[in-house]
Amino acid sequence: MPTKKQNENFETEASFNDIVEKNKNENIENKVVISHLKKSFGKLEVLKDINLEVKKGEVVVVIGPSGSGKSTMLRCINRLEEPTGGKIFVDNVEMTGKKVKINKQRENIGMVFQQFNLFANKSVLDNIMLAPLDRKKMSKDEARKTALDLLKRIGLEDKANAFPSELSGGQQQRVAIVRALAMNPDIMLFDEPTSALDPEMVGEVLNVMKELAAAGMTMIVVTHEMGFAREVADRVIFMSDGYIVEEGAPKDVFDNPQEQRTKDFLNCIL
Amino acid sequence: MDFARMFQNATPYILSGVKLCIEISALSLLIGVVLGLITCMFRLSKVRILRIIAEIYVWIIRGTPMLVQAMIIYFGIPQLVNLTRDPSEEKFVFTAFVAGTITLSLNAGAYMSEIFRSGIQAVPKGQSEAARSLGMTKFGTMRKIVIPQAFKIVIPSLVNQFIITIKDSSILSFIGLAEIVNEAKQYVGATYQYFETYIFAALCYLAITSVLMIISRYIEKRLKYANKETK
Numbered sequence: 001m002p003t004k005k006q007n008e009n010f011e012t013e014a015s016f017n018d019i020v021e022k023n024k025n026e027n028i029e030n031k032v033v034i035s036h037l038k039k040s041f042g043k044l045e046v047l048k049d050i051n052l053e054v055k056k057g058e059v060v061v062v063i064g065p066s067g068s069g070k071s072t073m074l075r076c077i078n079r080l081e082e083p084t085g086g087k088i089f090v091d092n093v094e095m096t097g098k099k100v101k102i103n104k105q106r107e108n109i110g111m112v113f114q115q116f117n118l119f120a121n122k123s124v125l126d127n128i129m130l131a132p133l134d135r136k137k138m139s140k141d142e143a144r145k146t147a148l149d150l151l152k153r154i155g156l157e158d159k160a161n162a163f164p165s166e167l168s169g170g171q172q173q174r175v176a177i178v179r180a181l182a183m184n185p186d187i188m189l190f191d192e193p194t195s196a197l198d199p200e201m202v203g204e205v206l207n208v209m210k211e212l213a214a215a216g217m218t219m220i221v222v223t224h225e226m227g228f229a230r231e232v233a234d235r236v237i238f239m240s241d242g243y244i245v246e247e248g249a250p251k252d253v254f255d256n257p258q259e260q261r262t263k264d265f266l267n268c269i270l
Numbered sequence: 271m272d273f274a275r276m277f278q279n280a281t282p283y284i285l286s287g288v289k290l291c292i293e294i295s296a297l298s299l300l301i302g303v304v305l306g307l308i309t310c311m312f313r314l315s316k317v318r319i320l321r322i323i324a325e326i327y328v329w330i331i332r333g334t335p336m337l338v339q340a341m342i343i344y345f346g347i348p349q350l351v352n353l354t355r356d357p358s359e360e361k362f363v364f365t366a367f368v369a370g371t372i373t374l375s376l377n378a379g380a381y382m383s384e385i386f387r388s389g390i391q392a393v394p395k396g397q398s399e400a401a402r403s404l405g406m407t408k409f410g411t412m413r414k415i416v417i418p419q420a421f422k423i424v425i426p427s428l429v430n431q432f433i434i435t436i437k438d439s440s441i442l443s444f445i446g447l448a449e450i451v452n453e454a455k456q457y458v459g460a461t462y463q464y465f466e467t468y469i470f471a472a473l474c475y476l477a478i479t480s481v482l483m484i485i486s487r488y489i490e491k492r493l494k495y496a497n498k499e500t501k
Contacts, residue, residue: 078403080399080403103405103406103407104405105405106402106403106404107404107405110403110404111400111403113396113399113400115394115396117396117397117399117400118400119397119400119401119415120397120419121415121418121419121422130401130404130406130414131401131404131405134410134414135404135405135406176400179404180404183404183405
């Protein structure tokens with residue numbers, strides 16, 4: 001069981017402790033299990049043989065050169081991409097199984113995208129309320145209350161009625177994070193959440209993610225933010241050419257990489 | 271040239287034609303929008319047979335003149351299935367209005383399905399991925415996220431199609447529908463005032479389509495204000 005990071009380590013205004021406490025499936029030790037995952041796009045084999053276990057409350061940061069399959073692996077977990085082979089279990093349910101209720105499973109797996117993907121035709125508040133109303137059959141008052149509460153935690157309650165296009169990139173991404181949290185997920189997937197942001201906005205998004213990690217959320221984060229990986233990750237995964245080449249605690253992977261490919265990559269970016 | 275005399279005598283006929291033109295166009299566009307949406311869903315469906323049905327439908331309608339379609343539907347089909355046109359009989363009355371509505375709807379539907387398809391494909395993929403990642407169904411995602419955004423994109427082409435349908439209703443004069451052109455033709459037959467009467471008919475179409483253009487411009491402006499494009 002990985003140690004929960006202390007809240008005091010981060011300069012945070014709010015915390016997501018109560019959200020994570022409300023999580024279901026408390027007793028499941030391994031939140032995500034990936035075994036022999038393969039994925040090809042036509043003739044291009046992107047994932048060759050991926051094996052990974054993510055424990056409850058663990059923050060796993062995935063790094064690697066572009067084209068190494070990081071995002072594809074993440075998108076296979078909630079089946080935005082259909083795996084070509086292997087198995088994926090989330091909360092002991094086989095996501096790749098024939099009978100899986102995929103929509104029900106996805107309610108439990110929040111995802112944050114590189115391009116934010118806030119619904120352009122809906123206000124910030126409606127963005128957050130949509131899925132709870134549609135999937136959880138929450139009452140309108142309840143959904144609104146939850147949404148406003150979440151917005152307050154990220155300091156954007158005054159933007160509730162704004163449209164996504166009126167927000168900065170950093171604000172949009174923070175809203176995207178709480179939109180996923182509104183479904184009270186057990187697991188959060190982050191697909192390069194800061195790559196499309198102007199440099200001065202990266203910090204505000206990372207801070208929200210740090211709070212979430214501190215609250216004990218199970219997170220898989222694909223990112224190029226090595227500082228974040230070092231500070232927040234329980235485990236760093238280095239991917240290259242469709243394989244997990246190296247994994248371990250951040251300080252081991254960053255300060256004492258074993259594999260040549262990891263060394264080359266770290267030399268390029270650090 | 272005697273516009274005054276023409277106005278005085280032709281106005282009641284032409285106006286009844288205008289009324290009919292608006293009625294049949296509005297009804298056909300309504301059916302056409304529904305038909306277009308269904309056809310569009312068929313074309314984007316994973317089920318191959320649905321895609322083929324939709325493609326054949328659009329292929330036939332696009333590839334044949336509407337005049338010929340109207341002739342087949344109005345004159346041909348009653349022969350085939352023995353429909354009656356005599357109102358005194360108690361069977362279904364297959365009037366020019368019914369045949370005309372079918373023709374116009376089929377045409378509007380085929381073209382609109384293409385418009386809707388391009389609109390749906392223009393909505394960024396990330397929008398539906400985000401909705402699906404939250405657990406929304408395919409249908410719910412379409413209805414709440416993709417179609418509203420696609421609708422905004424297609425308004426200009428959709429209005430264009432509305433205008434084409436209104437103008438195309440004039441072709442139905444060939445199957446005897448008493449719309450603007452037919453009324454004008456009858457008046458001309460009695461008075462030989464070709465120029466004045468047809469100018470009047472043209473102005474009627476211009477008036478109807480202009481109203482439509484003004485409404486669409488207003489809607490576009492409102493939507494632009496309420497929901498700016500995402501950068």
